[in-house]
Amino acid sequence: MKSSGQKSRQTERLMALVAIALLLFCPPLIIVVDRLPSFNMSWLPLYLFCAWAVVIGLTALLMEHRAGR
Template sequence: MNPFSAPSRRRERLIALALLALFMFCPPMLLIVDRLPGLLGWLPLYLFVVWGALIGFTAWLVEPPKEP
């Protein structure tokens, strides 16, 4: 089996996405965003945007490639 085949690359990308999600939702990162100055705070917007981006990237990675 070719080590650079599509399924193994997809698996690697999903693992990288999971690690990115862990980093983006770790407590130190959330504290940094929570302490940004603003009227209502940036934490709710940050959580919404990051969560939506992770869902979008996951859907993009899991979608099967289009056959010509």
């Protein structure tokens, strides 16, 4: 059984992940990425794909770490 210290640490990590996801997908940052100078290419789809992959990867890492204990 997990101690309360381990549960609170896991909760803190998940809350930090939510904060990172909110920051990555906040409209001002998306607008900045959308308006980057490019060579006939928009960086927005690449940014959204990479940011989503980072969030999914971190979520999987946290959940697997949690299940392993």
